[in-house]
Amino acid sequence: MxxxxxxxxxxxxxxxxxxxxxxxxxxxxxxxxxxxxxxxxxxxxxxxxxxxxxxxxxxxxxxxxxxxxxxxxxxxxxxxxxxxxxxxxxxxxxxxxxxxxxxxxxxxxxxxxxxxxxxxxxxxxxxxxWNTQAPEPSSSITGHVDILRQFDSGALASRDIFIYLPPGYHHSNLHYDVLYMHDGQNLFDATSIGQEWGLDEAAEDMITSGKIAPLIIVGIGNTSNRIDEYTPTRQHWSYTFIKADGNNNEVAGHYQTDTGEELQVKKQSDTLWVIIPGSDEWQSLEAQSDTSYYLPRAGIRFTFQQDKQGSTIHANKPPMGGQGPIYEAFILKQLKPYIDSTYRTNPSAEHTSLGGSSLGGLISLYTGLRHPETFQNLLILSPSLWWDGKMMFDWVNTIEPSSHQRIWLYIGGAEGEEAVSNVRAMKQLLIDKGWQLQYKEAEHEQHNETAWKKQAANILHFVAGNNQEQ
Structure with a gap:
C-alpha cells in the first residue's frame, strides 16, 4: 500500500x-x-x-x-x-x-x-x-508571597515553591490551614506564562471580608519533567489496529484492536487525520515515508501495512510518566515537613488540602486518595483521566473510601466530549464508592488558566469557608 x-x-x-x-x-x-x-x-x-x-x-x-x-x-x-x-x-x-x-x-x-x-x-x-516579542508581564502578586528558589526536591529536579501568607500572619500567633497546589508558578503571578489563577487576589478579598478563614497556600512549582512527575504510572502506549469497515485498499476508515480500542482515520487535502483512543478530536499526521507517519502532539508513530488479512496500523510511542509516587514522597517527606516546621500551620489532615488541574488534577486525585491521613480536602480540576488507558478508574475501584475525605471535582463543558465524559464517569464512581463529593461543570469553559481562575472563589470556599459557591 x-x-x-x-x-x-x-x-x-x-x-x-x-x-x-x-x-x-x-x-x-x-x-x-x-x-x-x-x-x-x-x-x-x-x-x-x-x-x-x-x-x-x-x-x-x-x-x-x-x-x-x-x-x-x-x-x-x-x-x-x-x-x-x-x-x-x-x-x-x-x-x-x-x-x-x-x-x-x-x-x-x-x-x-x-x-x-x-x-x-x-x-x-x-x-x-515573527520577531515581535510580547512585553514582559509585570508581577501581579497581591499580598505576601514567600518564594523559595530551587527548593531541594530530593530525587527529583529542584523547583521553586510559592507560599502565600494570609493578612495578619506576621502580627499574630495563630496557626493556619494549608492548601497545597501543583503548577505553583501559575497560581499567583502572570509573569511565568502570562496567565494566573488569581488565588492571591481571591484569598486577600475573601479573608479580609470574612468570607473564609485565613489560610496558607503553597504553590509547588513544576519542572520540565512535569509529565513524568504528575503521572502515577509508566505509560506504555502501543496498539495494533485492524480495519473494521470500508475498503481495505483505502487507508481512511474505522480501525479497532482486539480489545475494543478504536482509531479513526480520514484523508483531507492530501493529509491524514486521526482520532486516537482516549481523544475526541481530529489531529493531523506528518508523513515520514509512504507508510510511516508521526503525530507530533502525542509523540506517536504510525506504520501502515496491508496484506491478505486486510489493512493494519501499528501505533506506538516511547514509554513516559510514572514518577508520581516519587513526587508524592517529596511532598509528604520533604515539602510538608518543611512547611510545618517553618510556618505556623495546623498540620493534621482535617486542616490540609491538595489540588491541581489537568495532570495536576490527576496526581492530586491519586496522591490524595492514597493518603487520607494527610489530606482531607481534594480539589480536582479538569483531571487528565485519559492517562495510561484510563488507569485511574480501575485503580479507584480497588481502594476503600475515607469516611472524612471530601472532594471538589470540576470540568469545563468546552474541554471536549471525551474529557467531560471521563469526569462525569469518575464523579459517579466516587459517589458510588462512598466519597463526599461536590461537582461543578462549567458549560462554556475550556482547558486553561482563564477558566480555572473563575473557580478561585469556589476553591477557597470549599477548603476554608462555608462550602457554598460564589
Whole structure:
C-alpha cells in the first residue's frame, strides 16, 4: 500500500470551527502575520512551510495550528478569526506557530504569549511580526508571597515553591490551614506564562471580608519533567489496529484492536487525520515515508501495512510518566515537613488540602486518595483521566473510601466530549464508592488558566469557608 502525503499541513478542523463561529456571532479579529524576518534568516520558505496561530480561546487552541493564508504582499499572511463571547469581553492568549522541518524552537514564536482583550461586536486587525516579542508581564502578586528558589526536591529536579501568607500572619500567633497546589508558578503571578489563577487576589478579598478563614497556600512549582512527575504510572502506549469497515485498499476508515480500542482515520487535502483512543478530536499526521507517519502532539508513530488479512496500523510511542509516587514522597517527606516546621500551620489532615488541574488534577486525585491521613480536602480540576488507558478508574475501584475525605471535582463543558465524559464517569464512581463529593461543570469553559481562575472563589470556599459557591 502506497500513500503519498504532502509534508505541509492544511488544518481542516480549524477551518470548520471558524466557519461555525462565523455563523454564531460577529466578533471578528483579522491577524496579519509578517514572516519576512524568518524568510530573511533562511529557515522559513513560503513554498514549503506554513504559518498560523495557536491560542487559548476557540477557535484557536494550543494543540493545533490555525493556518494563515498568504496575501499579495510577499511574506505577509492573513488569518480572520471569529470568537464567541458569552459576556462583554474575552481575554485571548496567543502565539505564532510555523509548520515545517528544521524550524527553531519547533516552530514556536519565542518569548511570552501575546495577549488581547476582545469585546463583543468588535472588528479589528492585529499586525504581528515573527520577531515581535510580547512585553514582559509585570508581577501581579497581591499580598505576601514567600518564594523559595530551587527548593531541594530530593530525587527529583529542584523547583521553586510559592507560599502565600494570609493578612495578619506576621502580627499574630495563630496557626493556619494549608492548601497545597501543583503548577505553583501559575497560581499567583502572570509573569511565568502570562496567565494566573488569581488565588492571591481571591484569598486577600475573601479573608479580609470574612468570607473564609485565613489560610496558607503553597504553590509547588513544576519542572520540565512535569509529565513524568504528575503521572502515577509508566505509560506504555502501543496498539495494533485492524480495519473494521470500508475498503481495505483505502487507508481512511474505522480501525479497532482486539480489545475494543478504536482509531479513526480520514484523508483531507492530501493529509491524514486521526482520532486516537482516549481523544475526541481530529489531529493531523506528518508523513515520514509512504507508510510511516508521526503525530507530533502525542509523540506517536504510525506504520501502515496491508496484506491478505486486510489493512493494519501499528501505533506506538516511547514509554513516559510514572514518577508520581516519587513526587508524592517529596511532598509528604520533604515539602510538608518543611512547611510545618517553618510556618505556623495546623498540620493534621482535617486542616490540609491538595489540588491541581489537568495532570495536576490527576496526581492530586491519586496522591490524595492514597493518603487520607494527610489530606482531607481534594480539589480536582479538569483531571487528565485519559492517562495510561484510563488507569485511574480501575485503580479507584480497588481502594476503600475515607469516611472524612471530601472532594471538589470540576470540568469545563468546552474541554471536549471525551474529557467531560471521563469526569462525569469518575464523579459517579466516587459517589458510588462512598466519597463526599461536590461537582461543578462549567458549560462554556475550556482547558486553561482563564477558566480555572473563575473557580478561585469556589476553591477557597470549599477548603476554608462555608462550602457554598460564589
Amino acid at each position: 502506497t500513500i503519498k502525503i504532502k509534508q505541509y499541513l492544511i488544518l481542516i478542523p480549524c477551518l470548520l470551527m471558524v466557519a461555525l463561529s462565523c455563523k454564531r456571532q460577529s466578533t471578528v479579529i483579522t491577524f496579519e502575520l509578517d514572516m519576512r524576518p524568518a524568510i530573511a534568516e533562511g529557515w522559513f520558505t513560503p513554498d514549503e512551510d506554513q504559518v498560523g496561530l495557536r491560542g487559548d480561546q476557540q477557535p484557536l487552541s494550543w494543540s493545533e495550528t490555525c493556518m494563515a493564508n498568504a496575501t499579495n504582499t510577499y511574506g505577509i499572511y492573513s488569518l480572520k478569526m471569529p470568537f464567541s463571547i458569552v459576556g462583554d469581553s474575552l481575554e485571548l492568549s496567543y502565539k505564532i506557530k510555523t509548520e515545517g522541518a528544521g524550524h527553531p524552537e519547533e516552530g514556536w514564536q519565542t518569548g511570552h504569549n501575546h495577549r488581547l482583550v476582545l469585546y463583543k461586536g468588535q472588528q479589528q486587525t492585529v499586525k504581528l511580526s
